[in-house]
Amino acid sequence: MSGPNGARIRNPRPASRRRLPVDKGDRYGCAMARDIQERIKKLIIDQRLPSGSVLPTEPELMERLGVSRNSVREALKALQAMGIVEIRHGFGTYVGPMSMAxxxxxxxxxxxxxxxxxxxxxxxxxxxxxxxxxxxxxxxxxxxxxxxxxxxxxxxxxxxxxxxxxxxxxxxxxxxxxxxxxxxxxxxxxxxxxxxxxxxxxxxxxxxxxxxxxxxxxxxxxxxxxxxxxxxxxxxxxxxxxxxxxxxxxxxxxxxxxxxxxxxxxxx
Amino acid sequence: MSGPNGARIRNPRPASRRRLPVDKGDRYGCAMARDIQERIKKLIIDQRLPSGSVLPTEPELMERLGVSRNSVREALKALQAMGIVEIRHGFGTYVGPMSMAxxxxxxxxxxxxxxxxxxxxxxxxxxxxxxxxxxxxxxxxxxxxxxxxxxxxxxxxxxxxxxxxxxxxxxxxxxxxxxxxxxxxxxxxxxxxxxxxxxxxxxxxxxxxxxxxxxxxxxxxxxxxxxxxxxxxxxxxxxxxxxxxxxxxxxxxxxxxxxxxxxxxxxx
DNA sequence: AAGAGTCAGCTGCTCTAACCAACTGAGCTA
DNA sequence: TAGCTCAGTTGGTTAGAGCAGCTGACTCTT
CATH class of the missing domain: 1.20.120.530 (GntR ligand-binding domain-like)
Structure with missing residues (x-):
């Protein structure tokens, strides 16, 4: 499935994949993941949580947001990449430093x-x-x-x-x-x-x-x-x-x- | 499990959780997720992929990186949050616009x-x-x-x-x-x-x-x-x-x- | 009784398997 | 020919299980 340099070759439908993605103004992924991120951000803003505050655990967020663990984790990963939350294995999830990192x-x-x-x-x-x-x-x-x-x-x-x-x-x-x-x-x-x-x-x-x-x-x-x-x-x-x-x-x-x-x- | 304002209350171990996280210089999460992100970034850099290029599909990345689909997706979500990749449902994953969005x-x-x-x-x-x-x-x-x-x-x-x-x-x-x-x-x-x-x-x-x-x-x-x-x-x-x-x-x-x-x- | 080790119980991390949803293209039907 | 359906691709979501890091209390040893 991989070319000489690891380049991707897809046999069944090579031409169609060359289509460049059409911009539908829908960046940042699908509705649900985006929505979860927004709700967590809203939680931080509405409760005026300062950097370092404890955020709900993954199971709590699952229950509160009504989504699966996986979706919660993907949203948290994205927020972590933006520096909005900080995840610490074995401890919990915290409001991030909001630095420019x-x-x-x-x-x-x-x-x-x-x-x-x-x-x-x-x-x-x-x-x-x-x-x-x-x-x-x-x-x-x-x-x-x-x-x-x-x-x-x-x-x-x-x-x-x-x-x-x-x-x-x-x-x-x-x-x-x-x-x-x-x-x-x-x-x-x-x-x-x-x-x-x-x-x-x-x-x-x-x-x-x-x-x-x-x-x-x-x-x-x-x-x-x-x-x-x-x-x-x-x-x-x-x-x-x-x-x-x-x-x-x-x-x-x-x-x-x-x-x-x-x-x-x-x-x- | 939740207080009046939705604030989190954890009965069994309330005091210990008040500990602020110690900075171990280990931001951006655990080793594996971080590593996957880096490898995908390396893929883009090494192959000089311009914005809009097709990236390997999730199953392909699973196989190539030797990790589960879940881990691949979490890494992609983080990269998406940084604008490095763009994910389009039903189409595939592409090199992102690298904009300042x-x-x-x-x-x-x-x-x-x-x-x-x-x-x-x-x-x-x-x-x-x-x-x-x-x-x-x-x-x-x-x-x-x-x-x-x-x-x-x-x-x-x-x-x-x-x-x-x-x-x-x-x-x-x-x-x-x-x-x-x-x-x-x-x-x-x-x-x-x-x-x-x-x-x-x-x-x-x-x-x-x-x-x-x-x-x-x-x-x-x-x-x-x-x-x-x-x-x-x-x-x-x-x-x-x-x-x-x-x-x-x-x-x-x-x-x-x-x-x-x-x-x-x-x-x- | 004091110290050290163990264990239960939290936390997040990873994997597997299955199904859902968006999209394409080829082949079938009218 | 025009339109449709359907198989097969892609990512999206859920579920359940087990692993790994950390804490506190319990227990066993000294």
Whole structure:
């Protein structure tokens, strides 16, 4: 039943299956499964359940919703994939953290798939990050608390140390922390999580797919410049610094991406 | 087994269940289900399957992955929730559109839940939109093709007509189209989809939860101002126009949000 | 009596088997 | 020829059984 590369071959009705699915606006599956998901979501909303609350057990949901165990489980699996519930074997089902973790996963997959198909999906993701951070930096300039400035100073210092250290590279975690700390003072949790999600997805794909050469000293200098610009309340300079930083990543990205031969394996 | 409000009461072991789940880094469920999902994803990536491609049928996946139909279906349900596959009753399973639709859903739920819990989640979502659009507008000023400018002109004209028309309100679809068309020329599909996702989630929550009063003439004037600023290549003016537009939405949002008594029903 | 091991009873996880529902295509009927 | 039915495909749903992770209380040992 399987072709040479595991490709699917269906003898009795090969042509008809080539039909592309017609969009009937009926995404997300059939009525019942969708309905169960909605009812569980409604349960969470209506009872104002916070993250971590206990949800009914599978047998209880079966009885309450009047469906079989299997349907309940499929609905819960879908909700789990969206981060709405969290399932723990032997414990029970809980209201999920509602984090952006599922988005990271979806975005990562989409970017990897697009990359392998020859699209510039990684570049698009970078542009997205650039857009958000550029739009935020103006609000930041001059209004960063002293404590955050000190923390950012320490992070850039650490970058310097890492660049001069044995590895000769700035650790990814340090870069991530810098960008996260920079926008923390805005007091917008969603913003922070989305930015981290974009960063995570970008970083995952970049390290997995393309081997980007980087000059760690340039990285350090650019982060320092961003920090100094923000400290001195210079909006224009801050925006320019951010753009330069991303421009740097972009140029480093462009060369290898076009030349790179996608590796045949994907093991995420 | 159920309390007065449908709250769960478990007689034999009530105290132990109050334990919050310990984070073992094992999100997304047990090993096997997770593994099946990964293998299906690997199949899509390795064979470079584009959106709409036929995936193996459930029996074929059972055999190939060596698991039961139930497990296959649960994995597919989770992947469907992430937009990675699309399941069509009676047809088969296909590679999904990889759109941002699941993100809209997750974001909407998160925002609704946060709103009901008294957080300013809707405002956070608006700030996110503002950040992205502000960061993009500079790249746009002066580089918009004439065709897009004409289309935007027509959209603002339509807004005027709708504002003066019977309803006296600018239709949501027109606003959506304006923002979508504005950033289309950047040639970044991801960017466009993310912006639309944010718009959709914001709009869904706003119309469902808070009844925002709006002066349609102000809305029209602000969109016209954005368009004119972009047309005249005036970056500073364009940024100011965007900020004013979002500032307008924000102020209209702030008053009712704090005063609003959340309705007890959630029916999405 | 204190400690350790076992066991019953929760929880979710997986499998098997059967049937239902949506859809297609070929062959039959009028 | 036009329309229908029917077999065979696909996913959707139900049912029942047993497995696996976890807790608390009971029991046996020391």
């Amino acid at each position: 599922p988005m990271i996963e979806g975005l990562t997959f989409r970017t990897v798939a697009g990359h392998y198909r020859g699209e510039d999906s990684l570049l698009q993701l970078l542009e997205l990050r650039e857009a958000v951070e550029t739009g935020l930096i103006a609000r930041l300039a001059g209004s960063l608390p002293a404590a955050d400035l000190a923390e950012l100073d320490a992070l850039v210092d650490r970058m310097d140390a890492e660049a001069a250290g044995p590895g000769g590279e700035v650790r990814a975690e340090t870069d991530r922390a810098f960008h996260a700390t920079l926008y923390r003072c805005l007091g917008n949790q969603l913003l922070g999580e989305v930015l981290e999600a974009f960063w995570d997805a970008f970083h995952k794909v970049r390290t997995d797919l393309v081997d980007v050469p980087q000059d760690p000293r340039v990285t350090c200098r650019q982060h320092r410049e961003i920090l100094d610009a923000v400290r001195s309340s210079d909006v224009v300079r801050a925006e320019r610094a951010i753009r330069e930083h991303f421009g740097n990543i972009r140029t480093r990205l462009n060369a290898p991406v076009t030349a790179a031969v996608p590796r045949p394996t994907y093991d995420r | 699941p993100m809209i859903e997750g974001l909407t739920f998160r925002t609704v839940a946060g709103h009901y819990r008294g957080e300013d989640s809707l405002l956070q979502l608006l700030e996110l939109r503002e950040a992205v659009e502000t960061g993009l507008i500079a790249r746009l000023a002066g580089s918009l093709p004439a065709a897009d400018l004409a289309e935007l002109d027509a959209l603002v004209d339509r807004m005027d007509a709708e504002a003066a028309g019977p309803g006296g309100e600018v239709r949501a679809e027109t606003d959506r189209a304006f923002h979508a068309t504005l950033y289309r020329c950047l040639g970044n599909q991801l960017l466009g989809e993310v912006l639309e996702a944010f718009w959709d989630a914001f709009h869904k929550v706003r119309t469902d939860l808070v009844d925002v009063p709006q002066d349609p003439r102000v809305t029209c004037r602000q969109h016209r101002e954005i368009l004119d600023a972009v047309r005249s290549s005036d970056v500073v003016r364009a940024e100011r126009a965007i900020r004013e537009h979002f500032g307008n939405i924000r102020t209209r949002l702030n008053a009712p949000v704090t005063a609003a008594v959340p309705r007890p029903t959630y029916d999405r």
